[in-house]
Amino acid sequence: MLLGDSGVGKTCFLIQFKDGAFLSGTFIATVGIDFRNKVVTVDGVRVKLQIWDTAGQERFRSVTHAYYRDAQALLLLYDITNKSSFDNIRAWLTEIHEYAQRDVVIMLLGNKADVSSGRVIRSEDGETLAREYGVPFMETSAKTGMNVELAFLAIAKGAETQSRAAGR
């Protein structure tokens, strides 16, 4: 499941992974929730990922909260050019701890890493925050595709290991 403030690039991130394309231009905010499937190979095993793209806007929160419980893995995104999206990560993690399964696999992603002039969050800041919460971290770009597949494969692998450990 993809989480994070509105406009951080969750839908673009998913489209880049699924179709290898970038939606530039007009920003169409997600309404409620949407999902797409993609089959990937993790350690030689074919795995169907069902990826849920959530609306970042506050007014859809009650809809999206209902889906947290069934998620095995969460990609939590902020935008490296938007300070409030980074500052809100703590609040997102609080919501995750409230609504998601206790053993859910989480990864923090600093998206829009292709933008160099507009950067306001340093890579080290992302790393420090991720370390504080004990979650893996990467910078990504839904525009260039940088680390998009890597992030999905890493979290799929993490979720697979977790579910095996839990005997599911």
Ligand SMILES: Nc1nc2c(ncn2[C@@H]2O[C@H](COP(=O)(O)OP(=O)(O)OP(=O)(O)O)[C@@H](O)[C@H]2O)c(=O)[nH]1
């Ligand atoms: N330069 C750059 N722009 C991006 C990137 N990812 C997304 N964008 C732009 O950011 C805007 C928002 O992207 P979306 O993917 O729609 O954002 P979202 O997080 O799904 O937003 P909500 O659906 O409202 O939660 C769009 O105008 C995208 O073109 C990126 O990696 N780099």
